[in-house]
Amino acid sequence: MRAVVQRVSQAAVTVEGNVVGAIGAGLFVLLGVARGDGPEDARLLADKVAGLRVFDDAEGKMNLSLQDVSGQVLAVSQFTLLGDARKGRRPSYSEAAAPEEAEALYRLFVQSLRQAGLTVEEGVFRATMRVELVNEGPVTLLLDSRRLF
Numbered sequence: 001m002r003a004v005v006q007r008v009s010q011a012a013v014t015v016e017g018n019v020v021g022a023i024g025a026g027l028f029v030l031l032g033v034a035r036g037d038g039p040e041d042a043r044l045l046a047d048k049v050a051g052l053r054v055f056d057d058a059e060g061k062m063n064l065s066l067q068d069v070s071g072q073v074l075a076v077s078q079f080t081l082l083g084d085a086r087k088g089r090r091p092s093y094s095e096a097a098a099p100e101e102a103e104a105l106y107r108l109f110v111q112s113l114r115q116a117g118l119t120v121e122e123g124v125f126r127a128t129m130r131v132e133l134v135n136e137g138p139v140t141l142l143l144d145s146r147r148l149f
Contacts, residue, residue, distance in 0.1 A: 021121035024069035032081025046112035076123035
């Protein structure tokens with residue numbers, strides 16, 4: 001499971017002209033589910049995201065987590081994070097999980113964040129979405145559940 005995590009002051013997702021998810025200060029998470037990922041990957045990655053200390057403390061150091069600052073999460077499923085562009089010019093998505101499996105693990109990731117006490121907004125699974133965000137810092141992290149074990 002891969003995630004691109006961005007610290008934002010605001011973010012929103014629009015589908016067919018309608019805002020389906022929007023947050024203020026917090027983290028915007030693009031989540032890609034790989035073949036072979038399981039529930040432990042989703043829980044582990046959610047725990048990592050919830051505890052990331054990427055928000056400034058009173059001294060301006062990145063020492064605070066989402067929970068510390070009452071931040072929000074906007075989570076969007078994105079299978080293209082599993083794209084492999086090493087050969088040719090058209091990426092291969094053969095490492096991405098099947099949609100049904102990916103959606104179940106995406107939902108578990110979101111549920112795990114909510115169980116940690118976080119407010120989570122979502123995109124729409126398998127929809128074409130328009131994403132707008134203001135990246136603060138900028139702070140952008142790449143996480144992979146297979147490298148967290």
